[in-house]
Amino acid sequence: MEHRGLGLPALLALLAPCCCAAPGPTLWPMPLSVKTSPRLLVLSRENFSIYHDPSSTAGPSCSLLQEAFRRYYDYIFDFNKSQLGPAKRNSAVELKQLLVSVVLEPECDLYPSITSDESYTLAVEGPVAFLKANRVWGVLRGLETFSQLIYQDSYGTFTVNESNIIDSPRFPHRGILIDTARHFLPIKTILKTLDAMAFNKFNVLHWHIVDDQSFPYQSVAFPELSNKGSYSLSHVYTPNDVRTVIEYARLRGIRVIPEFDSPGHTQSWGKGQKNLLTPCYNGPKQSGTFGPINPILNSTYCFLSQFFKEVSTVFPDQFVHLGGDEVEFTCWESNPEVIAFMKKKGFGRDFQRLQSFYIQKLLGIVSTVNKGAIVWQEVFDDHAKLNPGTVVQVWKNEMYPVTQAAVTAAGFPVILSAPWYLDWISYGQDWRNYYKVDPLDFDGSQEQKKLVIGGEACLWGEYVDATNLTPRLWPRASAVGERLWSQQNIKDLEDAYDRLTIHRCRMARRGIAAEPLFTGYCNF
Amino acid sequence: LWVWPPGCSVLDEAFQRYRDLLFSSRSWQPPEPARKQHAPEKSSLVILVGTPGCNELPSLESGENYTLTINDDHCFLLSETVWGALRGLETFSQLVWRSPEGAFFINKTEIEDFPRFPHRGLLLDTSRHYLPLTSILDTLDVMAYNKFNVFHWHLVDDSSFPYDSFTFPELTRKGSYDPATHIYTAQDVKEVIEYARLRGIRVLAEFDTPGHTLSWGPGVPGLLTPCYSGSHPTGTFGPVNPILNTTYEFMSAFFLEVSSVFPDFYLHLGGDEVDFTCWKSNPDIQAFMKKQGFGNDFKQLESFYIQTLLSIVSAYDKGYVVWQEVFDNKVKVRPDTIIQVWREETPVHYTKEMELITRAGFRALLSAPWYLNHITYGPDWSEIYMVEPLDFKGESGELCLRTRGGWAGWLISPCFFVSSCRRGVQAQPLNVGYCEQEFEET
Numbered sequence: 001m002e003h004r005g006l007g008l009p010a011l012l013a014l015l016a017p018c019c020c021a022a023p024g025p026t027l028w029p030m031p032l033s034v035k036t037s038p039r040l041l042v043l044s045r046e047n048f049s050i051y052h053d054p055s056s057t058a059g060p061s062c063s064l065l066q067e068a069f070r071r072y073y074d075y076i077f078d079f080n081k082s083q084l085g086p087a088k089r090n091s092a093v094e095l096k097q098l099l100v101s102v103v104l105e106p107e108c109d110l111y112p113s114i115t116s117d118e119s120y121t122l123a124v125e126g127p128v129a130f131l132k133a134n135r136v137w138g139v140l141r142g143l144e145t146f147s148q149l150i151y152q153d154s155y156g157t158f159t160v161n162e163s164n165i166i167d168s169p170r171f172p173h174r175g176i177l178i179d180t181a182r183h184f185l186p187i188k189t190i191l192k193t194l195d196a197m198a199f200n201k202f203n204v205l206h207w208h209i210v211d212d213q214s215f216p217y218q219s220v221a222f223p224e225l226s227n228k229g230s231y232s233l234s235h236v237y238t239p240n241d242v243r244t245v246i247e248y249a250r251l252r253g254i255r256v257i258p259e260f261d262s263p264g265h266t267q268s269w270g271k272g273q274k275n276l277l278t279p280c281y282n283g284p285k286q287s288g289t290f291g292p293i294n295p296i297l298n299s300t301y302c303f304l305s306q307f308f309k310e311v312s313t314v315f316p317d318q319f320v321h322l323g324g325d326e327v328e329f330t331c332w333e334s335n336p337e338v339i340a341f342m343k344k345k346g347f348g349r350d351f352q353r354l355q356s357f358y359i360q361k362l363l364g365i366v367s368t369v370n371k372g373a374i375v376w377q378e379v380f381d382d383h384a385k386l387n388p389g390t391v392v393q394v395w396k397n398e399m400y401p402v403t404q405a406a407v408t409a410a411g412f413p414v415i416l417s418a419p420w421y422l423d424w425i426s427y428g429q430d431w432r433n434y435y436k437v438d439p440l441d442f443d444g445s446q447e448q449k450k451l452v453i454g455g456e457a458c459l460w461g462e463y464v465d466a467t468n469l470t471p472r473l474w475p476r477a478s479a480v481g482e483r484l485w486s487q488q489n490i491k492d493l494e495d496a497y498d499r500l501t502i503h504r505c506r507m508a509r510r511g512i513a514a515e516p517l518f519t520g521y522c523n524f
Numbered sequence: 525l526w527v528w529p530p531g532c533s534v535l536d537e538a539f540q541r542y543r544d545l546l547f548s549s550r551s552w553q554p555p556e557p558a559r560k561q562h563a564p565e566k567s568s569l570v571i572l573v574g575t576p577g578c579n580e581l582p583s584l585e586s587g588e589n590y591t592l593t594i595n596d597d598h599c600f601l602l603s604e605t606v607w608g609a610l611r612g613l614e615t616f617s618q619l620v621w622r623s624p625e626g627a628f629f630i631n632k633t634e635i636e637d638f639p640r641f642p643h644r645g646l647l648l649d650t651s652r653h654y655l656p657l658t659s660i661l662d663t664l665d666v667m668a669y670n671k672f673n674v675f676h677w678h679l680v681d682d683s684s685f686p687y688d689s690f691t692f693p694e695l696t697r698k699g700s701y702d703p704a705t706h707i708y709t710a711q712d713v714k715e716v717i718e719y720a721r722l723r724g725i726r727v728l729a730e731f732d733t734p735g736h737t738l739s740w741g742p743g744v745p746g747l748l749t750p751c752y753s754g755s756h757p758t759g760t761f762g763p764v765n766p767i768l769n770t771t772y773e774f775m776s777a778f779f780l781e782v783s784s785v786f787p788d789f790y791l792h793l794g795g796d797e798v799d800f801t802c803w804k805s806n807p808d809i810q811a812f813m814k815k816q817g818f819g820n821d822f823k824q825l826e827s828f829y830i831q832t833l834l835s836i837v838s839a840y841d842k843g844y845v846v847w848q849e850v851f852d853n854k855v856k857v858r859p860d861t862i863i864q865v866w867r868e869e870t871p872v873h874y875t876k877e878m879e880l881i882t883r884a885g886f887r888a889l890l891s892a893p894w895y896l897n898h899i900t901y902g903p904d905w906s907e908i909y910m911v912e913p914l915d916f917k918g919e920s921g922e923l924c925l926r927t928r929g930g931w932a933g934w935l936i937s938p939c940f941f942v943s944s945c946r947r948g949v950q951a952q953p954l955n956v957g958y959c960e961q962e963f964e965e966t
Contacts, residue, residue, distance in 0.1 A: 182956040186964050213956045231958040424901045461956070463902065467963045468952040519652040519683040521701035 025149045025160070028503035029201055029482035030490045031167035041095040041126045043150065043158040045077040050143075053101035053130070062108035064136050065100065067251050072143045075510060076150050077158065093126030095160060098146060104134045111316045112137055112203060112253050114453065119168035122146055124160055140253040141167065141201055148506070171439065173415055173454030174484040175204030175257070176477060178469075179461030181211030181268070184235040189466045191248050196474050196512045198252040199503075200481035205249055206321060206456055208259045209237070212267035217242075217260075221310045222303075224272035242314060257374065258315045260308075261323025263293035263358050275299060278338065280331040291331020295358035296341040305365050312369035319391070322362055324384075325376035327355050356384035363387060374415065380407055391453065394418050401442035408448035416455035420480050422473060423460040429517060431500070432493055435479040440488070454484050474514035475504040532578035534606045535571065537722045542617050546628070566630065569616060570600040573609050581787055582607050582673060582724050589638035592616060594630055607724040611637065611671055641913070643889060645674030645728065651681035651739065654706040661719050666951075668723040675720050676728045676792065679708070682738040687713075687731075691781045692774075698742035713785060728845065729786040731779075732794025734764035734829050746770060749809065751802040762802020766829035767812040776836050783840035790862070791837060795855075796847035798826050827855040834858065845889065851881055864889040879916040903954055 027034065050069040052059050060066060107116070120133035120142035131142045145167065150160045176197055178185060194205065209217050215229025218238050230236045237245075249256045262269075270277035270290050275297070277290035294300050311320060329351040332338045338354070347353040359379050366373050367387060374391040381403075386392075392407045393415040394400050400418035407414050419437045434457070440449045457480040459473055478500060482490065490496075497517065505522035507514040590603035590612035601612040615637065620630050646667055648655060664675060679687045685699025688709045697703045708716075717727050733740075741748040741761050746768070748761035765771050782791060800822040803809050809825070818824040830850055834857060837844055845862040852871055863881045865874050865888055872880070874892035881888045893911045950963055 183953055184958055184962060186962050188964055214958070232960070234960075235958055235962075425899050426901065427898045463953060463955065465953050465958075465962065467950045516653055521654055521684070521706055523702070 024151055025163070026151075026499050026502040026506075027145060027148050028478060028499050029485040030487075030499070031145060031165050032487060033166040035164040037162040039162040040092050041124070041160050041162060042092045043076075043095045043160065045158075047094060047096055048077075048098075048158075049073070049096075050098045050100060053099040053132075056101040056106075057104065058100075058102040058106040058108055058136060058139075062106060062136065064108050064251055065102075065106075065139060068140055068143055069100075072147050075147045092159075095124070095129060096127045098129045098131055100139055100143075101130065101132045102134070102136060102139060103132060107135045107137070111250055112255050113318055114172055114255075116172075116203075116253070118172075118201075118203070118253070120145075120165075121167070122149075122163065122165040124149060124163045124165075126162070137203075137253045138168075140198070141169075144199060144201060148503075169201070169485045170487055171452070171454035171484045173204055173456075174202050174481065175206045175415070175454070175456035176202055176473070177206040177208055177259075177417070177456050177458040177460075179208045179211070179459065179464070180216055180237070181208065181214050182461030183465035184214065184216055184231055185461075185469065186466050187237075187241050187244060189469055190245055192470060192512065193473065194245075194249050194252055194254055195510070196470070196477075196507060196514070197254055199507055199510065199512070200474075200478050201485050202477075202481055203253055204255045204257055204454075204456065205245075206257050206259060206458075207245075208261065208321075208460075210268060211261060211265045215268040215272065217258075219307065219310060221306050222273060225269060226272065228272035229268040239314065246316065255317050256315060257317050257319050257321055258311065259321035259323055259374075260311060261321075261325065261376075262304075262362070263295060263355070264325065264327040265323060266293050269293070273303060276303060278331050278335055281334040281336065284336075287334075289331075291335075292327050293358070294338075295332075295354055295361075296338055301361055301365065304362060305368075308362075308365055308371075309369055312366075312371050319372040319374050320366055321374040321393075322359070322366065322379075323376060324355075324359055324379035325395070326378065329355075352382040355382055359384045363390065377403055377407070380410070380412065386412060389413070391415055393456070395421075395458070397421075404439075404442045404452065405444045405448065408444050408451040411451070413451045413453045415453060417458050420455060420457040421460070422457050422476050422480075423462065423464060425472065431476045431479040431517065434476060435483060435493065435496055436491070437483060438488065439483070455480065457481075470513045471515040474507055474512055475500055475517065478503060478507075478514075532573075532576055532606065534578050534722055534724075535573070535609060538610055538613055542613050546617055546620055566594070566599050568599060570598075571609055571612075572600060572602045573606055574604040576606060578606055581721055582726050583789060584642055584726070586642075586673075586724075587638075588642075588671075588673070588724070590615075590635075591637070592619075592633060592635040594619070594633040596632070607673075608638075610668070610724040611639075614669060614671060639671070639673075643674055644672050645676045645889075646672050647676040647678055647730075647891070649678045649681065650686055650708070651678065652683045654684065654686055654701055657708075657712050657715065660716055664716070664720050664723055664725055667725055673724055674726045674728050675716075676730060677716070678730045678732065678792075680731060680739060681736045685739040685743065689778070689781060691777050692743060695740060695743035699739040710785070717787065726788050726790075727786060728788055728790055728792055729782065730792035730794055730845075731782060732792075732796065732847075733775075733833065734766060734826070735796065735798040736794060737764050740764075744774060747774060749802050749806055752805040752807065755807070760802075762806075763798050764829065765809075766803075766825055766832075767809055772832055772836065775833055779833075779837050780840060783837070783842050790843045790845055792845045792864075793830075793833060793837065794847060795826075795830055795850040796866070798849065800826075823853040826853055830855045830857075834861075848877060848881070851884070851886065852877075857886075859885060860887075862887045862889055864891055866891045866895075868892045875915050878913075882916070905954060 025036070050073060052065070058065055116137045117134045118137045118141050120131060120138035122142050122145060123130045129146070131139060131146060133139045133142055145165060149163060150158055153159050176193065178190065178193060197205065214231045214235065215225050216231070216235055216237050218226045218236050220239065226236050246256050266277060267290065276293055278292055278294040280287045280289045280291050308320070332351055332354060342348065342354055345357065359375070363373055363386065372389055372391070374393055377392055377394050377396060380386065380392045388411065391413045394403045394407065395417045396403065397418045400416070404414055404416065416439045420434055439452050439455055457477040459469065464472060482496070501517055501520060504514045504517060508522055586607045587605050588607050588611050590601060590608040592601050592612050592615060601609060601616060603609045603612055615635060619633055620628055622628055646663070648660065648663060667675065684701045684706065685695055686701070686707045688696045688707045690710065696707055700707045720727050737748060738761065747764060749763055749765040750757045751760045751762050752758060803822055803825060813819070813825060816828070834844060838858065843860055845864055846857070848863055848865050848867060850857060851863045863886050865877050865881065867877070868874055874890070878888050878890060890913045894908060
């Protein structure tokens with residue numbers, strides 16, 4: 001029996017008369033190709049294990065895989081519902097092993113990147129199932145899918161259908177933005193989020209770490225930044241905390257891209273770094289308030305050089321997010337020295353040129369430390385000269401397909417966030433709106449469309465902290481996850497609803513407080 | 525040290541609770557041997573209660589007044605009832621603060637307090653989603669921190685029937701999401717009622733009929749109205765069937781049980797959103813309507829059902845609360861009926877509705893502007909706060925938290941924000957900022 005792409009409607013219809021809790025395989029996000037047969041295999045905790053295939057290029061020395069095997073073993077068998085009897089079904093073949101084989105150089109001790117190969121194939125048949133991938137990243141994705149294939153029947157027996165899966169993501173950049181400046185997020189919350197991301201095959205944590213309200217990042221070169229800029233000394237991410245997050249993410253195939261947003265959104269930087277921000281003027285006198293980073297001083301760029309040098313060593317990802325959004329020009333306009341500088345440079349009254357001047361210098365600094373840059377769309381909109389390869393993140397909702405077209409026409413890669421601002425909550429099933437978005441739905445050539453590298457669901461922190469982050473992110477972000485991983489034709493909302501309700505219960509079972517989609521219950 | 529009239533369970537439990545909240549090691553480091561403050565040390569809070577009533581249940585008429593006097597000479601909490609003492613203890617716990625060195629302080633204070641409204645409630649919906657007992661108990665804790673005194677338990681509805689009935693066990697077996705795991709046993713219900721009582725909270729149980737009853741159907745065949753398409757039953761069902769004697773026999777027996785299980789004087793009988801389409805389609809009902817002379821006015825049939833139900837429940841010496849449709853559809857109800865206003869604009873604006881109800885001499889509960897499940901982006905707590913329940917004649921208010929498909933967020937006043945964080949309440953932030961001690965998931 002063969003079912004492709006769109007799912008297992010006939011099979012599920014047999015097993016799942018209602019929307020919730022019927023046992024059966026439920027995959028999220030939907031893989032590229034799924035073939036299932038009605039032939040069932042059984043597994044038991046005592047008799048099943050995950051091993052390296054002898055032909056694999058990776059082995060027990062690969063701690064990333066060892067950790068993953070242990071983790072997924074627990075996810076598969078650590079259900080609340082205890083097995084009521086011995087594995088029944090004398091006729092059913094037992095699945096004894098999952099053999100994992102990495103084909104190419106595993107990249108076990110490397111960090112994931114935008115070019116990481118996440119593809120895998122899964123052949124589940126008794127008594128040995130095979131998971132094959134080019135790199136460890138594919139193994140991680142495949143393990144998640146394998147764990148989703150297994151379910152408990154009404155006797156509590158762990159069951160899996162014979163299946164054949166070929167899978168790889170549609171977009172290579174599938175991210176979640178968290179904001180730890182508007183509210184400090186305890187490390188535990190961040191790690192929980194990484195777990196949930198792995199369940200949904202997200203692979204980028206966009207860490208919007210500092211902003212106007214607070215500066216929790218503890219800099220070794222500039223300790224006063226967090227000493228003076230954090231909400232309190234206990235609301236700080238030490239270098240150890242940061243390392244913990246990065247490694248926890250790496251073990252799940254997730255990149256950590258930090259965002260140090262400037263020149264706007266920097267009020268908290270001024271507390272610990274004197275003369276960094278532009279002093280605003282009220283007529284001829286300083287008003288005592290401050291604006292964006294002061295772009296006219298050499299000391300600014302000296303500071304930024306040192307700061308981003310540190311950032312580039314602390315965060316191993318190839319890319320850094322530089323922000324560049326919502327720069328308020330009023331303070332610059334009020335400052336006579338800035339005005340004089342503008343005149344000298346021939347910028348006239350066009351503050352976009354001053355902004356671009358700043359950004360371009362910052363981009364230069366960042367490329368000196370061998371990092372790529374991601375910026376918010378204003379940087380592009382306001383005509384800064386960007387190095388090729390600079391990624392533009394599209395976040396403004398008005399006519400965002402037009403923005404996508406413009407950015408890709410100019411040859412820059414795009415990350416789409418505009419329709420996926422998850423902090424904008426409303427009553428009802430808004431996940432459907434997120435699911436319906438198609439990131440390639442804009443006027444452009446094939447070449448242009450190739451420049452859309454993916455998207456990010458953003459959870460800005462004005463109204464979010466550890467008390468409500470998880471239910472607010474999940475399962476709404478899961479809708480975005482499938483849209484970015486699965487093929488374009490996977491868009492049936494009813495099938496998505498059926499699978500997502502079960503996937504949500506699975507996340508809840510694994511300790512993620514994902515909120516319900518609608519009325520119903522979880523079968524545990 | 526606490527001094528109290530010994531042997532009063534409500535107060536004994538409360539002292540233990542507040543002692544832990546204030547002084548437990550959960551978040552505090554022991555104070556350093558601080559430099560001597562020039563503050564006199566208070567060693568005890570003396571509580572004086574007029575009429576104990578420790579083993580009683582709180583009621584709508586319960587007094588909750590108290591006075592709190594903290595000065596050089598005295599440190600006491602005075603109240604007429606234990607319920608007032610509970611409110612006073614909560615206030616006392618909010619007055620105590622800690623210096624950065626860790627010493628506990630309280631300012632000289634004089635407080636005289638009593639509630640503006642006697643019914644201050646929270647509705648939880650355990651039918652659309654089963655809520656584990658712990659989350660109900662946690663909710664009761666937070667209600668106490670906020671001086672709520674009524675837990676409106678919307679136990680059953682269309683989606684599921686988790687109430688474990690001993691008279692009609694099939695109701696639960698066939699109607700719950702999962703009769704092994706998603707039910708409230710008699711023991712669970714007892715636990716909720718007692719847990720609430722110890723916090724001065726009444727449990728107002730709602731068994732909503734004749735609409736919102738789909739989950740009752742599987743366990744009581746013949747209870748719900750079979751819908752018709754032309755002359756054939758479609759296989760689907762509508763509201764409770766109002767024309768059969770068996771319906772009222774069932775309701776008699778069922779509400780006898782409910783009246784004994786839930787000790788509060790009031791029961792909530794629902795009566796909202798009755799869809800007439802199914803009744804209209806049923807030929808037996810059409811015949812009944814003709815016989816009764818109701819014509820085509822199904823509101824009269826609804827009234828007929830409700831009035832019969834009300835007299836059944838009155839016979840068990842219970843008072844009742846109903847949703848506003850019962851009043852809007854001109855059902856004849858007893859003068860001491862309480863009407864709950866939940867609709868914002870229909871049939872009239874809720875302020876007008878409150879006026880109509882109170883003018884007709886009934887007591888009203890306000891919920892319409894307080895549907896917390898209607899989430900939106902931003903600090904919506906301020907709109908909720910700005911509602912003035914007495915923009916017309918009214919009596920008390922109740923916050924509705926129908927947890928349909930969503931996380932139930934907790935509302936707190938700005939001043940209360942900090943201490944909520946500390947007590948491990950998962951209260952979401954009002955705006956940017958921080959808590960000294962952030963909530964951590966366990």
